[in-house]
Amino acid sequence: MSTAQPVTVRPPLSGEPFLSVEDLKVHFPTDDGLVKSVDGLTFSVRPGEIVGIVGESGSGKSVTAQAILGLHKGSRAQVSGHIWLGGRDLVAATENEMRQVRGDDVAMIFQDPLSSLHPFYSVGDQIAEAYRVHNKVSAKDARTRTVEMLEKVGIPNASSRYDDSPHQFSGGMRQRAMIAMALICKPRLLIADEPTTALDVTVQAQILELIKELRDELDSAVILITHDLGVVAETCDQVVVMYGGQCVEKGPVDQLFDQPEMPYTWGLLGSMPRMDRVRATRLLPIAGSPPSLINVPKGCVFNPRCRYSDRVEGRKCFTVHPALEPSTPEHEVRCHIPPAERQQILLTEIRPNL
């Protein structure tokens, strides 16, 4: 962190978020056309805050995470906008500067722990390597620190498990090892990309608990990418709902679950079977399938699947791209339906069926 040069100096802001993404665009030129994976995303994360990014496959969640880590550098991807991290703009940073940022300021936990660990090296050595890259310490000190970290994430007999290969760990333990690796340099931003999707519910509960504990201890900012609204309700403070590469709704977790306003969010909530409800009727799926990111629908991205586009005058949903506008000071929605009418639809048509 100390060695990296600040690339651009950010104008000072009050209530400084640690990470602030502004109008991020990640486009991939392909033979079939330009794939707009992320198209104008803005959000920020404060220290000690967990921000959930929810959306279906192809909505741009993971591509956003990769952009923050600078993993698109050197590829054909066209990245524009700003990613402000503690005063530096990561979009403009070079690969060398990014290498300093990764693992030290920002760390990432991936979905599949088996394919993100090297099968040949021992788990302990892989974690220690991450520590030694960023800190000038002896191999012995790195080992001590690694064992400490493995203990902290709840691996029993950490010192004897240090030399085990990844295949000797169970799925939950591998994910714990990945978390240990991500946290060993005490990153100020942790990105967890579907960290529990491959795990069983009981293990998922342990891992989410662990992420929350470590957040409290290190006061790190956390981005939790998931498709599971249950996980969001349990862990997050703020939620960003993504659809077709754009943020369609964003706000504090309580407001988003209590007063969802965007038809896509209604659709997500309606299509999830809920364990705490006696089954009343059928699930209410969202008709159709996610949009092509090459031929993004004109107007609102969600219009081909939206049941309420006829409530807006003059076919605006099909012609004008709606802006992300605040409905309360913290809660922003991208929808043409007037706020008062959205509330009405929520009360009379959505809430009774959820």
Add this chain to the structure above:
Amino acid sequence: MTTTAPSSAAAQPATSSAPLLEVTDVQKWFPGRSKGLLSRTGNPVKAVDGVSFTVHEGETLGLVGESGCGKSTTGRVVSKLIEPTGGAIRFQGRDISGLSRRAMRPLRREVQMIFQDPYSSLNPRQTIGTIVGTPFRIQGQKPEGGVKKAVQGLMERVGLNPEHYNRYPHEFSGGQRQRIGIARALALRPKLIVCDEPVSALDVSVQAQVVNLLEDLQSEFGLAYVFIAHDLSVVRHISDRVAVMYLGKIMEITDRDSLYESPMHPYTHALLSAVPIPDPAVESRRERILLTGDLPSPSSPPSGCVFHTRCPKYRTELSDSQREHCRTTQPVLEEKRPGHQVYCHFPQVRTDLIDGQPGPVRTTGPKTA
């Protein structure tokens, strides 16, 4: 909405009528890994170890548990894709556990399977028409109007465009592929479909479409499902009765509402408490029971109750003599309340796990629609 009436009628199996499928003490042991090059002395892996349940016509039995608990193996044994090591599987009153491949063939019409991964369960070199039409050819059936017409009818029924008859699997999305798998399973009008994690690989909005389709087909054709899944929310939505498995054994089996609202086994308690609920207000008041440690190896399961090594109740609530009992004596799956079978020495009803607030104790009985 149209489905609730027929499915709730089917949810009350007349106890007098014989079950469609009756599984009694079924075991599936896989040979243990050999220690040396030649010796095969390892302990057998007891993937399924004495599982019994019944499925009535038109009913859905949910089978839940964590990975490695033997739920998929149970599904495969029941549909006779693999031979059981012991026990009896009766289908329509006839024991099919020892039948040869040839003797099984007519029965294959009655029992079909839907698989988890829509990407690997379809042959990439065959068109949809061929894939869905294969059951007719193998069984030598000549449907009225020809195979092509029958296949297109099926495609239409599961929500695919019949004009896509000549397309290949890679041209379809995940949800559409799962519909192809369902069309194939439906082709021969089976009585029972074993669904092995049919919606786990799909996005939520698409998952809901497929769940609704499965329910519609059930009421239309009077299908019975064995629905294997790890997602307890989906299982609550679709099942009439639910069995919870752990380490190759059934821990608890009862009707859906009793299981979710008045569970008795400590493992079920932990499982239900771990499922996050998409409502921050409810989430904040729920108790989460964290299990410690990892799943023991199914080749050397713990003595006595297989769950005692991770049981929160064993660890914190029981007296020494009670613990001794758990360690040494294997519990049996027996009826602790009417229609509610539990594998535990010290079962206890809990009603506060889902909502965070104690609710009324559910007893089995006629369901309210």
